[in-house]
Amino acid sequence: MSAHLLVVHHTPSPAVQEILEAVLAGTHAEGIEGVEVQVRPALSTSASDLLAADGVxxxxxxxxxxxxxxxxxxxxxxxxxxxxxxxxxxxxxxxxGNNDTEGARRAIESIAGALGWVKAAEPLLVTGPVDKGVREAAFELGGTLAATLMEG
Structure with a gap:
């Protein structure tokens, strides 16, 4: 039986798309097994999608x-x-964000906390251009979440 990781995203820009692709690559990194990844745009993700997930x-x-x-x-x-x-x-x-991510961070953590979710990795907060370091951190974020589900 595999674990289900739900990736919910809104990618209106090339920078956010680049981060998404690196995150997804991380979810399939070497050594990650038994984790099914479902990728859904935020506007079309349902409660049923979330209820079927073991992590998000x-x-x-x-x-x-x-x-x-x-x-x-x-x-x-x-x-x-x-x-x-x-x-x-x-x-x-x-x-x-182009210059600030704090409001988004605060809102996401507030809502996730109210839902009782547990942060499995530090957030990736990026301002400005996406470079190699950001892509590597995004890859690690995806891998960390997938590995967390493997262990669970």
Whole structure:
């Protein structure tokens, strides 16, 4: 029986897409076994998708000091239907902003905390261009979440 990692993302820019691709590569890194990865755009992810998951990875740009409206829509959609069903679920996330990611970080951690999720990795908070170091950190984020599910 395999574990299910749900990757929920909003990727409106090449920079956020590049981070997503590195995260996904990490979920399939050498040594990762028995983890099925489902990748869903935030606007079309349902409570059923989340209920079927054993862990979740979130990705968003920082828009006007906050997470994207698409990721907020995901949280609005799944919050009450999954409020008590996924307590203790491991999660991780990445945020890309041109100059600030703090508001998005605070909002994501507040909502995830209210849902009872447990942070399985430090967030990847990126401002400015995506370089090799960001891609490596994104790869590690994906690998960490997948490895967490392998162990669980």
């Amino acid at each position: 990875l979130l990705g968003t740009p920082a828009n006007i000091g906050y997470m994207s409206g698409a990721l907020k829509h995901f949280f609005d959609t799944v919050y009450y239907p999954t409020l008590q069903a996924k307590t203790g679920m491991p999660y991780g996330y990445w945020v890309h």
